[in-house]
Amino acid sequence: MTGTFFGNTDALRERYGKITPEILREIQEAAGAKNVVAGDPEALESYASDEAGIMFTSMPDAVVKAESAEQVAAVMKVASKYKIPVTPRGAGSGLAGAAVPLCGGIVLSLEKMNRILEIDPVNRVAVVEPGVVTNELCKAVAEQGFLYAGYPMSTETSFIGGNVATNAGGGKVIRYGNTRRHVLGLEVVLPTGTVLNLGGRIRKDTWGYSLMQLMVGSEGTLGIITRVIVNLEPKPGKTVNLLVAFPDLDSAVDSVAKVVRTGISVISCELMDKLSVNIAASHVNTVLPYQDRADAFLLIQIEGDSDERLEEGYEKVGTLCLENGALEVFVAESRTESGMIWNIRQNLAEAMRAHDPYCSLSGDMVVPLSTVPEMVEEIRKAGKERGIAVGILGHIADGNLHPIIFKPAGMEPMEWAEYAEAFYDDLTSVAIRLGGVGSGEHGIGYVKMPIFLHSKPAEEIEIMRGIKRSFDPDGILNPGKLLGS
Amino acid sequence: MTGTFFGNTDALRERYGKITPEILREIQEAAGAKNVVAGDPEALESYASDEAGIMFTSMPDAVVKAESAEQVAAVMKVASKYKIPVTPRGAGSGLAGAAVPLCGGIVLSLEKMNRILEIDPVNRVAVVEPGVVTNELCKAVAEQGFLYAGYPMSTETSFIGGNVATNAGGGKVIRYGNTRRHVLGLEVVLPTGTVLNLGGRIRKDTWGYSLMQLMVGSEGTLGIITRVIVNLEPKPGKTVNLLVAFPDLDSAVDSVAKVVRTGISVISCELMDKLSVNIAASHVNTVLPYQDRADAFLLIQIEGDSDERLEEGYEKVGTLCLENGALEVFVAESRTESGMIWNIRQNLAEAMRAHDPYCSLSGDMVVPLSTVPEMVEEIRKAGKERGIAVGILGHIADGNLHPIIFKPAGMEPMEWAEYAEAFYDDLTSVAIRLGGVGSGEHGIGYVKMPIFLHSKPAEEIEIMRGIKRSFDPDGILNPGKLLGS
Numbered sequence: 001m002t003g004t005f006f007g008n009t010d011a012l013r014e015r016y017g018k019i020t021p022e023i024l025r026e027i028q029e030a031a032g033a034k035n036v037v038a039g040d041p042e043a044l045e046s047y048a049s050d051e052a053g054i055m056f057t058s059m060p061d062a063v064v065k066a067e068s069a070e071q072v073a074a075v076m077k078v079a080s081k082y083k084i085p086v087t088p089r090g091a092g093s094g095l096a097g098a099a100v101p102l103c104g105g106i107v108l109s110l111e112k113m114n115r116i117l118e119i120d121p122v123n124r125v126a127v128v129e130p131g132v133v134t135n136e137l138c139k140a141v142a143e144q145g146f147l148y149a150g151y152p153m154s155t156e157t158s159f160i161g162g163n164v165a166t167n168a169g170g171g172k173v174i175r176y177g178n179t180r181r182h183v184l185g186l187e188v189v190l191p192t193g194t195v196l197n198l199g200g201r202i203r204k205d206t207w208g209y210s211l212m213q214l215m216v217g218s219e220g221t222l223g224i225i226t227r228v229i230v231n232l233e234p235k236p237g238k239t240v241n242l243l244v245a246f247p248d249l250d251s252a253v254d255s256v257a258k259v260v261r262t263g264i265s266v267i268s269c270e271l272m273d274k275l276s277v278n279i280a281a282s283h284v285n286t287v288l289p290y291q292d293r294a295d296a297f298l299l300i301q302i303e304g305d306s307d308e309r310l311e312e313g314y315e316k317v318g319t320l321c322l323e324n325g326a327l328e329v330f331v332a333e334s335r336t337e338s339g340m341i342w343n344i345r346q347n348l349a350e351a352m353r354a355h356d357p358y359c360s361l362s363g364d365m366v367v368p369l370s371t372v373p374e375m376v377e378e379i380r381k382a383g384k385e386r387g388i389a390v391g392i393l394g395h396i397a398d399g400n401l402h403p404i405i406f407k408p409a410g411m412e413p414m415e416w417a418e419y420a421e422a423f424y425d426d427l428t429s430v431a432i433r434l435g436g437v438g439s440g441e442h443g444i445g446y447v448k449m450p451i452f453l454h455s456k457p458a459e460e461i462e463i464m465r466g467i468k469r470s471f472d473p474d475g476i477l478n479p480g481k482l483l484g485s
Numbered sequence: 486m487t488g489t490f491f492g493n494t495d496a497l498r499e500r501y502g503k504i505t506p507e508i509l510r511e512i513q514e515a516a517g518a519k520n521v522v523a524g525d526p527e528a529l530e531s532y533a534s535d536e537a538g539i540m541f542t543s544m545p546d547a548v549v550k551a552e553s554a555e556q557v558a559a560v561m562k563v564a565s566k567y568k569i570p571v572t573p574r575g576a577g578s579g580l581a582g583a584a585v586p587l588c589g590g591i592v593l594s595l596e597k598m599n600r601i602l603e604i605d606p607v608n609r610v611a612v613v614e615p616g617v618v619t620n621e622l623c624k625a626v627a628e629q630g631f632l633y634a635g636y637p638m639s640t641e642t643s644f645i646g647g648n649v650a651t652n653a654g655g656g657k658v659i660r661y662g663n664t665r666r667h668v669l670g671l672e673v674v675l676p677t678g679t680v681l682n683l684g685g686r687i688r689k690d691t692w693g694y695s696l697m698q699l700m701v702g703s704e705g706t707l708g709i710i711t712r713v714i715v716n717l718e719p720k721p722g723k724t725v726n727l728l729v730a731f732p733d734l735d736s737a738v739d740s741v742a743k744v745v746r747t748g749i750s751v752i753s754c755e756l757m758d759k760l761s762v763n764i765a766a767s768h769v770n771t772v773l774p775y776q777d778r779a780d781a782f783l784l785i786q787i788e789g790d791s792d793e794r795l796e797e798g799y800e801k802v803g804t805l806c807l808e809n810g811a812l813e814v815f816v817a818e819s820r821t822e823s824g825m826i827w828n829i830r831q832n833l834a835e836a837m838r839a840h841d842p843y844c845s846l847s848g849d850m851v852v853p854l855s856t857v858p859e860m861v862e863e864i865r866k867a868g869k870e871r872g873i874a875v876g877i878l879g880h881i882a883d884g885n886l887h888p889i890i891f892k893p894a895g896m897e898p899m900e901w902a903e904y905a906e907a908f909y910d911d912l913t914s915v916a917i918r919l920g921g922v923g924s925g926e927h928g929i930g931y932v933k934m935p936i937f938l939h940s941k942p943a944e945e946i947e948i949m950r951g952i953k954r955s956f957d958p959d960g961i962l963n964p965g966k967l968l969g970s
Contacts, residue, residue, distance in 0.1 A: 122742050122855040145748075167691045178689055180698075181666065194944045201853040204663055204883050204925030206652045206702045208937060208967065209949045213665075213698035217691045234748045257607050263630075263719045305790040368686040370607040398689050440689030452693060459679045463955045464694045470951025482693065 005055040005417040012480055013103045017082040019061045030074035031064045038062040047107040052097035052447050055417045060107040067112050069195055069226035077193035085479045088220035090162030093154040095361050096445025098219040102480035110161050116140050123201040124232045130161025130225045146232035149176035153346055161225045167217035169441030174397045175267040180216045185229030191472045219443045220478040222471040236303045238310050241332040243341050244321045245294035249273055251325035252296035253373050256396050258320055264313040268301040269397035270345055276391040280344045283351030290327050358407035360420040362447045365428055367399045367436035378430045379403045400440035425451040444482045490540040490902040497965055498588045502567040504546045515559035516549045523547040532592040537582035537932050540902045545592040552597050554680055554711035562678035570964050573705035575647030578639040580846050581930025583704040587965035595646050601625050608686040609717045615646025615710045631717035634661035638831055646710045652702035654926030659882045660752040665701045670714030676957045704928045705963040707956040721788045723795050726817040728826050729806045730779035736810035737781035738858050741881050743805055749798045753786040754882035755830055761876040765829045768836030775812055784826055843892035845905040847932045850913055852884045852921035863915045864888045885925035910936040929967045
């Protein structure tokens with residue numbers, strides 16, 4: 001590869017200080033020498049990109065693997081003193097480039113802060129460090145009879161801190177909401193090194209402007225999250241997974257609003273089109289029933305208080321889908337069958353990447369449920385007009401769609417990156433016209449920044465810049481992301 | 486009355502322009518002459534206070550009853566040009582003085598913007614103007630099979646816009662969350678007159694800093710809400726109301742965490758102590774069973790998918806309360822009985838005011854559920870030490886307590902106001918020490934501002950001031966509230 005899509009960042013970099021040997025020593029004193037990586041390109045390289053893809057790469061000058069909020073605060077004081085850019089990083093599983101150190105400087109990795117500090121059954125919260133893997137938290141609280149309701153598709157790898165920073169969504173949003181709904185408290189280190197405690201083990205809080213809500217989804221541009229208090233839900237009742245095969249995409253899409261309207265408690269409703277399923281099923285060496293004949297699948301999880309209610313629920317959903325043209329409705333009879341279906345959904349991103357390392361996974365638009373059919377049609381049209389293969393999947397009951405596109409053979413990577421950006425920008429504009437937004441869960445990072453800035457009224461962006469300045473007057477936190485500068 | 490608790494606001498008023506006859510003409514042109522009240526003290530007087538009480542009164546110079554966002558925007562442009570203070574006002578049912586025009590100027594009343602614009606069953610939202618009475622919305626969506634889950638105790642009078650501005654809570658927060666959770670979109674007029682549209686008919690949104698979340702609970706200091714898109718929930722299953730009489734406050738309080746732990750779906754769990762019940766029951770001419778013997782009541786509403794599940798639920802909750810010392814558990818057998826019980830709870834504030842017009846209703850602290858017994862004990866102790874009567878009620882399963890205090894006979898109103906403020910300030914400090922905050926649903930307004938500013942780290946307040954400046958550089962929106970200046 002001869003270049004990255006970031007191109008020349010010299011102008012932005014010039015605003016910041018460089019890490020001299022003296023400054024490096026101060027950083028080492030702040031975080032402990034063993035927690036600082038510098039001068040070793042091989043060790044630094046894995047902090048140069050995230051899941052936005054290989055086109056989005058930028059090397060850090062140093063990586064700090066902090067072990068405590070105190071260390072984070074001490075490092076921020078040094079960074080503040082010398083105006084060194086700092087890019088906070090969770091698992092690096094983000095799809096928008098938010099964890100890529102665009103201007104070099106320090107990557108502040110939270111990977112060592114990975115302890116579940118407390119599960120508090122009376123207040124129904126867990127207190128965790130930001131580097132806890134989402135699924136580890138889910139398992140730990142399940143053992144005590146609770147549900148942590150965050151469920152990004154990257155649950156096996158993503159960190160809670162990153163989930164908060166991107167307001168992660170995933171497969172259970174229709175029932176439980178995005179990560180935002182489950183954040184009750186945050187400990188945050190400001191660029192100055194001051195530590196703020198926002199919220200707490202409480203569910204009501206009307207005590208000034210909600211800086212906590214502002215932190216959620218701020219993608220490491222306002223502060224560094226060093227502790228999270230999350231809401232725990234009671235475990236759901238009994239659940240069942242349905243896999244519904246449709247002869248065409250339209251009838252699948254059409255069924256969704258009808259399923260939601262039944263009032264049955266739907267926990268998940270995922271759409272996968274033929275191309276997506278073919279790539280993912282082959283990646284995990286499996287074949288879905290009707291895979292040869294179906295053009296689209298819905299994966300629906302529903303819950304019920306009792307076996308009877310559950311059966312009533314899936315009978316109703318199944319009948320509705322069949323009336324709407326479904327080829328067949330499969331009720332997963334066992335945990336293995338359920339696991340097999342969800343395995344395909346969870347491995348979609350990885351499978352796409354294995355299929356084409358240049359495939360673009362950044363599409364993440366959200367539209368009102370009533371306009372999903374129109375959005376899906378626009379995605380298909382855009383692929384056809386540009387002559388590129390598009391896989392369509394998404395958390396469709398939330399109106400959240402992930403069109404995935406593959407680089408045509410022979411196209412140069414740099415050309416492809418621009419091509420992909422233009423493709424998504426056009427579709428984002430469509431989503432906004434339909435009353436939606438450009439991202440439901442991935443965030444803006446670097447990848448969506450141009451269209452984001454373009455899509456918002458100037459005064460709204462100015463207010464956001466004012467907010468950014470209020471938290472980070474020198475702009476050292478994650479520069480070049482979200483608002484661009 | 487010889488004065489108000491605001492005292493002399495001359496210094497603050499001096500920062501702002503005065504409404505001259507010329508400016509008044511411009512305001513009349515902006516909003517239509519028929520929508521502007523000025524020069525008529527009697528007509529202005531009802532806009533001089535809210536439910537914070539008669540000590541908190543300040544006359545506006547003009548009241549604008551806007552009919553549209555366009556009129557609001559036009560008025561804001563005039564106000565901006567001449568630096569006239571503008572205090573947005575919903576129903577005036579707030580308990581923190583946020584709707585009182587501390588510096589005179591314009592009260593911008595949203596009372597005429599009271600239309601339910603649309604109930605959209607596919608996207609499960611309602612689109613409403615800010616002046617819609619909460620309960621009117623509840624009734625309208627119920628007719629279409631939906632639930633609007635906001636339920637402040639002032640549901641019969643408060644406006645949706647005010648609910649959003651204070652992030653109102655109420656009796657169903659344990660099940661459905663505060664108003665924040667149900668706001669999906671806002672149309673907001675900025676001080677410059679620019680109209681922003683935030684969010685929409687969507688449930689996922691990670692598209693830049695969430696200005697919408699920031700608006701919720703900002704108490705009219707950042708922008709004027711002119712349209713709200715609210716989430717609609719499916720109607721709950723069957724519900725039942727239990728009234729549980731306890732011989733003492735402690736056993737009632739103790740029972741709450743246990744009830745919550747059962748995992749049974751609790752929609753409401755309200756605490757009322759003897760003093761509160763006596764005043765409220767007499768006000769509505771009724772007597773609760775065991776009222777003579779009980780020292781405290783819990784009002785518990787639970788839901789279930791079916792009659793069997795519901796019965797199972799209330800048997801379990803009832804048994805648990807009895808094991809915990811309850812005198813008796815009454816299951817409301819009819820809608821009339823349920824109505825009677827809830828009527829007492831809903832009329833508590835009015836009853837208190839009728840009992841003592843100087844009673845203070847501003848207490849609204851929130852603590853973690855695990856520390857509720859300690860908080861209740863501290864409230865009792867504070868009352869005893871100061872020799873004043875305290876009624877204790879609250880949304881206790883949320884840890885949200887409303888201690889209510891009554892002016893001792895013979896105490897001068899001004900002395901009493903200071904006395905009440907000191908009382909709440911001390912208890913707020915206790916709540917914060919226990920991991921809570923000073924307000925769960927009423928907001929800060931003017932009443933809680935001193936303790937709020939005192940309780941927060943300086944850097945956090947500075948960030949909030951930066952946010953305020955980003956929205957409202959001239960500080961014309963609701964001056965003297967929340968952040969004080």
